[in-house]
Amino acid sequence: MILALETSCDETAAALVTDDGAVRANVVSSQADLHARYGGVVPEVASRRHLELVVPVVREALREANAELGDVSRVAVTRGPGLIGALLIGLAAAKAVAWARRVPLVPVDHLQGHVASLYLGEDALEPPFVCLLASGGHTLLLDVRERGAATVLGTTLDDAAGEAFDKGARLLGLGYPGGAAIDALARSGDPDAFAFPVARLPGLDFSFSGLKTALLYTVRALPQEELERRRADLAASYQRAIVRALVERARAAAERTRADTVAVVGGVAANSELRGALPGAVLAPLDLCTDNAAMIASAARYAEPVPYPDYLGLDAYA
Amino acid sequence: MLILAFDTATDVATSALVWDGEVLGELRSRAVTLLEDVDALLRRGGLRDSQLEGIAVGTGPGSFTGLRIGLATARALSFALDAPVAGVSTLDALAAGAPGATPVIDARRREVFTLVDGDPRVLPPAELDLVAGSVCVGDGAVRYRDVLSAAGASVPPDESDAHVPLARFHALLARDFGPAEQVEPVYLRVPDADRTLEA
Ligand SMILES: [Zn+2]
Numbered sequence: 001m002i003l004a005l006e007t008s009c010d011e012t013a014a015a016l017v018t019d020d021g022a023v024r025a026n027v028v029s030s031q032a033d034l035h036a037r038y039g040g041v042v043p044e045v046a047s048r049r050h051l052e053l054v055v056p057v058v059r060e061a062l063r064e065a066n067a068e069l070g071d072v073s074r075v076a077v078t079r080g081p082g083l084i085g086a087l088l089i090g091l092a093a094a095k096a097v098a099w100a101r102r103v104p105l106v107p108v109d110h111l112q113g114h115v116a117s118l119y120l121g122e123d124a125l126e127p128p129f130v131c132l133l134a135s136g137g138h139t140l141l142l143d144v145r146e147r148g149a150a151t152v153l154g155t156t157l158d159d160a161a162g163e164a165f166d167k168g169a170r171l172l173g174l175g176y177p178g179g180a181a182i183d184a185l186a187r188s189g190d191p192d193a194f195a196f197p198v199a200r201l202p203g204l205d206f207s208f209s210g211l212k213t214a215l216l217y218t219v220r221a222l223p224q225e226e227l228e229r230r231r232a233d234l235a236a237s238y239q240r241a242i243v244r245a246l247v248e249r250a251r252a253a254a255e256r257t258r259a260d261t262v263a264v265v266g267g268v269a270a271n272s273e274l275r276g277a278l279p280g281a282v283l284a285p286l287d288l289c290t291d292n293a294a295m296i297a298s299a300a301r302y303a304e305p306v307p308y309p310d311y312l313g314l315d316a317y318a
Numbered sequence: 319m320l321i322l323a324f325d326t327a328t329d330v331a332t333s334a335l336v337w338d339g340e341v342l343g344e345l346r347s348r349a350v351t352l353l354e355d356v357d358a359l360l361r362r363g364g365l366r367d368s369q370l371e372g373i374a375v376g377t378g379p380g381s382f383t384g385l386r387i388g389l390a391t392a393r394a395l396s397f398a399l400d401a402p403v404a405g406v407s408t409l410d411a412l413a414a415g416a417p418g419a420t421p422v423i424d425a426r427r428r429e430v431f432t433l434v435d436g437d438p439r440v441l442p443p444a445e446l447d448l449v450a451g452s453v454c455v456g457d458g459a460v461r462y463r464d465v466l467s468a469a470g471a472s473v474p475p476d477e478s479d480a481h482v483p484l485a486r487f488h489a490l491l492a493r494d495f496g497p498a499e500q501v502e503p504v505y506l507r508v509p510d511a512d513r514t515l516e517a
Contacts, residue, residue, distance in 0.1 A: 037515065045512075051503070096398060097397070
């Protein structure tokens with residue numbers, strides 16, 4: 001069984017996954033409430049919380065799986081990318097547990113982890129496919145030919161899609177995290193009410209800064225009372241523009257690579273409009289969209305384990 | 319009692335293996351390579367980690383990230399090895415290595431961590447309560463040698479061991495070994511974001 005830890009951003013997570021990809025426990029302690037008052041993730045606040053939670057989530061995962069440390073044959077951990085101070089806490093704890101049991105450590109790339117959220121459970125996805133990874137930290141199009149490897153086809157040149165949702169939510173006076181708030185409000189709004197631009201870039205890259213600016217100017221130009229009244233329309237139109245950009249690029253990537261399958265992973269994959277706009281696409285299960293450790297354990301099944309004692313000096317990367 | 323002690327609150331991560339007050343081995347490196355040292359200490363001592371009876375960890379104050387690496391390591395080791403943990407102030411460990419001296423740890427932002435009437439405090443180096451003949455030790459004392467000397471204190475040479483919180487002192491000072499989660503880091507500063515929020 002693989003024990004995995006994930007502390008790259010604001011979720012402290014531990015999971016137990018069997019060697020053939022069955023999730024025995026997937027514990028995520030979200031800090032979203034903690035960071036809501038700041039309107040975004042504060043690295044120092046996140047790191048302090050990770051330290052409090054890192055051992056409790058492991059304990060909880062073992063309890064849920066009805067397992068003990070003796071059942072663990074490998075320890076997997078997110079090595080990067082992410083908040084460096086946050087990553088180092090998960091890495092320190094993972095190294096210590098692996099060392100105490102003298103089992104190998106599998107350092108996992110967080111992005112490979114998101115892709116690997118598709119390889120768990122009964123209907124695990126088989127490559128090749130094109131993967132759209134959209135989250136608060138990343139927006140990537142990946143050409144996945146085999147498990148454990150991916151080629152980047154396109155990425156964002158400025159904000160990540162999830163960041164665009166968060167910033168838009170802030171402009172609209174909605175809460176954090178912004179994706180869920182906009183998604184909820186947009187349901188009662190008209191997505192065609194405002195024509196927000198979708199950046200036209202050559203290739204398969206994304207850009208969301210122009211869209212964000214367009215929203216800012218629109219919000220500024222509206223009188224307070226009208227802004228109140230049209231908030232749902234703004235949310236719906238803004239969301240439509242982000243989703244359109246993601247869908248267009250994902251389709252173009254599939255065409256270019258002649259892939260039959262498009263898959264969507266990452267926190268933004270939970271967005272209801274995006275889920276509806278890509279019929280036929282494989283969507284990561286909702287509970288595996290946001291950061292979690294089950295996906296890290298899943299990726300560890302296709303990554304090289306580092307034997308004892310070679311991992312003891314391992315560093316994280318931002 | 320076989321104690322594994324370490325401190326990662328300053329740039330020099332220290333570790334030691336101490337058996338009933340006798341130092342079996344002592345190493346220093348950086349926080350991210352702490353476990354390499356721990357592993358080496360046990361192998362050289364011909365000991366198994368299951369023989370550890372207690373873990374003594376430096377609780378700072380010092381570098382927030384370094385401090386957390388040490389505490390995360392201590393808590394995870396305690397969990398995996400079922401060994402109790404005791405926290406020891408990094409300032410107390412420094413003071414134990416240089417009896418009579420004032421421990422001074424670099425706190426960045428032109429401030430230092432020190433002990434005032436036995437309690438940890440953060441303040442500008444010029445505000446340290448020093449008299450002629452005072453001795454200051456620690457990486458803060460090295461960094462602010464000029465300021466401290468001008469106030470009448472003396473600072474041992476830069477390369478002196480007195481500036482390093484040697485983990486043997488954590489092992490010697492450790493009391494009340496207990497549940498790891500009760501050993502908390504000493505930050506002495508709230509996150510900047512909280513300060514902005516309050517302002
Ligand atoms: Zn993520």
